[in-house]
Amino acid sequence: MRIIKQTKLFFHEGKSDKVYEIDLCEINPDAFIVNFRYGRRGAALKEGSKTPEFVSREKAEHIFDQLEKEKRNKGYQSEVEVFVELPSLETLNVDSKEGVILKRLEDATQGINSFKTGWKTSRVIWKAAQMDIKEAASYILKLATKGDEMQLYASVFAIRRLKIIQASELLHSIAHSTRHKQYIRNVAFDALLTINEGSELEKIVSELLESLPAEIRYAIDKGDYDSLKKYYAEKFDKKKKQMS
Structure with missing residues (x-):
């Protein structure tokens, strides 16, 4: 049995600290299965399968992506999205251009608006990338999958522009997920090729060729x-x- 695709998602809120793992495995070239594990982080996980019988790769990909989508809709995210540490803005000059962008990003993570005018989060993320605001990286990681299609696209653009290497796992998930539109998957692959180097880059190129x-x-x-x-x-x- 060979693992073709794998994702690990987390939910961390209040006293809740859970993990959900999904594997897409190849039994042979014509037979695939989707297994999962879940439970409290750090404890023994319960196991299960979404495929009581072997299915085609196309069917397995669909089952895998739908299960990931279901969990993300419930608030689960990748490790870097959940546990990334946000910077303190206490000493920030909120009157500067960079300060306004960072404050708007902080507001977006908290679901509030401290300004008289409202900006779509996708616009703020795009502006942070254009202005090369490195301090925006952790906010972008938090917000990437929390909004609409344009917010995801802007986040991938920003990850590539700011070369946020911590986002590799997230980009990998986006690039290989059939639940995302092809143009978003393409820019995610492009971002992976841009921010990685050496053996990791060679691995990504190999995966791209196999696809x-x-x-x-x-x-x-x-x-x-x-x-x-x-x-x-x-x-x-x-x-x-x-x-x-």
């Missing part, structure tokens, strides 16, 4: 760029005909 169709991987291995152009030209023509 491509077999004929594309073969053409890349052989350096056959004419075949690549032909493949994508045919795909484009087919899509164009479907839209006409």
Whole structure:
């Protein structure tokens, strides 16, 4: 049995301190299962399975992603999202441009608004990235998956721009989740390639290549760029005909 995909989610609020782990495993090329474990963090976890029978990889991916979505909707997040330490803004100059952005981000994590005007959180995150405010990193990690699609997109953009290396696990989850739209998965992969180096970067490139169709991987291995152009030209023509 080989683990294809795995995620570990946490819920930490008041006296509640729980963990939920999900595994997508390959039994053989045509048989996959989705298992889970849950319980109090640090204690022995209870185990279960969402697949009493073997299923296809496509079906297993769907089950995995839906289970992760269900838990995230209940307030579970990745370890870095839950336990990242937020900075103190006591000595912050709230009249400065950076101060206003950081204060708005702090407000967003607390669900309040200290300003006369309201800004969408996605706009604040985007502005923090454009202004290269490194101190915004922990707030962005907290807020990335807490809002709408635009907030997630802005967060991934900011993670890439600010090179927030702690976000690797979160980006990996986004890039491999079919519950997110393809353009968000693409920018998450791009962010992973941007913020990582060395052996970790090589691992991500390998994963990306494995996700491509077999004929594309073969053409890349052989350096056959004419075949690549032909493949994508045919795909484009087919899509164009479907839209006409």
